[in-house]
Each structure stands twice: as structure tokens, then as C-alpha cells.
Amino acid sequence: MTDQHAVVVARRPGRALSAQDGLASLLAAYHVQTQAEKGEAVAGVDGLPDRYRSEIADPQAAFVDDVVLLAMSGDTAVGCLVVTAPVDGRTEVKRLWTDPAFRGLGVASSLVSTALVHAAESGLSAVRLSVWKWRTGAIALYERLGFTATESWDARDQLVCMERAV
Template sequence: MSEQTGAPDAFRGGANPSAPPTVREARFPDDTVDVSRLVDAYLRQTEDEKVARGLASPLEGGRLPDRYQSEVDDPARAFASATVLLASLPTGPVGIVVLTVDPRGSGEIKRFWVDPAARGAGVGRLLLDAVADRVDGSLRLSVWRWRDDALRSYRRAGFVEVPSWESREQLACLERPARSAESRTL
């Protein structure tokens, strides 16, 4: 399992600018706590945003819906058929992406999260680059339409909006076409 590094764009949250973020594949059970923490933060923010927009009810007793709580409780099992990548700064893991790849080599990003304190440090871009290195075909994802910063980042990375495959309202479906063989070797 290789580790990728990237030069930081700008650092916020007290991160050390001399140490760029790194990305590596998560290892279970060693990374269970960090993966759970990052997935939990992503899911809770998403649920809060959905509640604020009238798309969901507040969490009962602070517990996520079962379909999501299982990802937090046992990420190794929940993501057994996926690749989980962790991005880290010297302070520890600050970002995660969950990627599935089909037999044709096309991929789908299922979860993508960078801790708010680490945003602007090049973590998200490094995670997207790491995903792109693992996918030969097209790459797709869905993102809530109100997440303007995320939509801008995905569009800068070559994603375009496509007809929705989602039944949930307010989700934009995006796809990045397969890279040519020439662009993969550059």
C-alpha cells in the first residue's frame, strides 16, 4: 500500500505547513477508530443539513439511522467491498474517501469528507487524485446541491452533472469521464 503526498495549498487549523498531507489505504482493524470518527462526522453533518432543509427529522437520542450507524459501528464490514482511503496531516487522519470500483474499472465515491479544520490544506484534492489513480473508467458521485464548495471542487476536478440516478431530491449526480490512456501515463 503506497502513500501519496501533496504540497499544501494553504493551511488552516494550526497544521504544520512544512508537512504536506498524505493519503494511504485504511487498514482494519488498526484504523477502525479513525475511520469511524471521520464517517460519523460526515454523516452527522449531513443529517443536520438535511434536518435544516426539511428533508429529515432530528436524530432520535443522537443516534444515526441504522443504515448509517452500521458504517460507524463496523466500518470494516460496511466497506468490505470498497477501498477506504485516509488522508492525514501531522496531527493525524483528517480526511476519508470510500470508493467502489466495478469490474469494468469505473468507480463511485460513496463517502468523501475532510475535517473542516483541515480544509484548504490540499487534503481534498489529494484524496481525489488518489481515487483517480485507482479508477481506469469513469468516476461518479452524488453530492447535496447546497454544498456549493464541494460542487465547485468537483467541477474543477473535471466532474460534470449528469442525469440523476438518485431518487432522493436535492442530490446532484456528477461524473468524470474515463481518462485516456495517454493522460494516465503523464
């Protein structure tokens, strides 16, 4: 008997993404939810700011220099995380999202852990991220995985910036 919730994390260079990989729908859910949490609810993707709509419309172009991690349950993408191209010996992770039906199963932990392994294998010294302060579950996850709050590099209000050495 196979576990219907068994999830495997796959690394894909941004330039190798395809329309069939499921990333666009995960990004759409992420961005629509984030806008609602910011108090700027939108009815759908068309109501999102241009920079987010462009990620959803063409993830391959948006993340061409990055590595995208996809958590797959069979042929279905159930989670994602973008690992940006390195700058000054470190990388940034962003767009962590898990399909709500797969939450609580370790998908997000697996994605972040895979990003840390990727950074170490790439010879990087640190991984950083920013997270909205109201996402307390995500902050707790990052802290469990060794991230600590650091001085902000982003001027947007209500962001917590974190970093971890690899």
C-alpha cells in the same frame, strides 16, 4: 522544521481497515453533519439511521469490497473518501470528508485526485458521485477536477449526480 499540516493520502482496502485508523470518527462527523444539513439534526451517532450507524460501528464490514482513502497528518486521520468496487467499468466515490481544522489545505482535492488515479490504474472508464445540491463548495471542487453533472441514478431529492471519464 516540519509542517504540522502536512497530509499524506493512504489507500486501504476496506477489508484491511482497523478500529485504530480513525475512519469511524470521520464517518461519524460526516453523517451527523449531513443529517443536520438535511434538516434532520441528531444529537449524536445514536440518532442516525441504522445504515449510517453500521458504517461507523464497523467500517471494515461496510466497505469490505471497496478502497478507502485516508488523509493522514502524522498518525491522525484528517480526511476520508470511499472508492466503491467497480461495476460496469466505473466506480463511485462517496463519503468525502475533511476535518474542519484541515479545510482549505487541499485535503479534499488530494483525496479525489488519488481516487481518480486509483480508477485509472484499475483500468476503469469513469468515476461517478452524488452530492447534495447545497454543498456548493464540493460541487465546485468536483467541477474543477473535471466532473460534470449527469442524469440522476438516485431517486433522492436534492442530489446532484456527476461523472468524469478517467
